[in-house]
Amino acid sequence: MNEHKSFQVEEVDGVETPPRARVEDAETPGEKLERKRDYLEGFLAQKPQSDNPTAPGGALYEAVVDALREIFDPEIPVNIYDLGLIYGVDVSPEADVAVTMTLTTPHCPVAESMPAEVELRVSSVPGVRDAEVNLVWDPPWDPAKMSDEARLELGML
Numbered sequence: 001m002n003e004h005k006s007f008q009v010e011e012v013d014g015v016e017t018p019p020r021a022r023v024e025d026a027e028t029p030g031e032k033l034e035r036k037r038d039y040l041e042g043f044l045a046q047k048p049q050s051d052n053p054t055a056p057g058g059a060l061y062e063a064v065v066d067a068l069r070e071i072f073d074p075e076i077p078v079n080i081y082d083l084g085l086i087y088g089v090d091v092s093p094e095a096d097v098a099v100t101m102t103l104t105t106p107h108c109p110v111a112e113s114m115p116a117e118v119e120l121r122v123s124s125v126p127g128v129r130d131a132e133v134n135l136v137w138d139p140p141w142d143p144a145k146m147s148d149e150a151r152l153e154l155g156m157l
Helices: 029-045 059-068 114-123 148-153
Strands: 086-091 096-101 130-135
Touching (some): 096 114, 114 130
Parallel strands (some): 096 130
Antiparallel strands (some): 086 096
């Protein structure tokens, strides 16, 4: 079972020498960092696409989350979503939205107005039929619920 394969050998007179790398052609550390930053920002900005617009990654769900990120706590310069005050966003197939949220304390000065503002902002998202806010105190909010972005903004990272 010895099979011999024959190869054709082509003789050449010579091969061009590849160009030598020159120091002035190398990218500077700043250019390399910028290239990596551009790549990472683009990669991190990508969101998973969902066929279901009401599921996380879906257009309607993400539009609701974007609206929540426009509402800021009056005492802390961070939006309520990144602050960890939003415990849940549920979007029904009929485009009804239920937001489960808390406040930093039950004695928060905006305890009466914040849920109404959230309901108004969410109901104004194009495509949302109705919005409801459920204010809960259990589990209580604590700083561990904040996103890394919020911690960075507040100098806690």
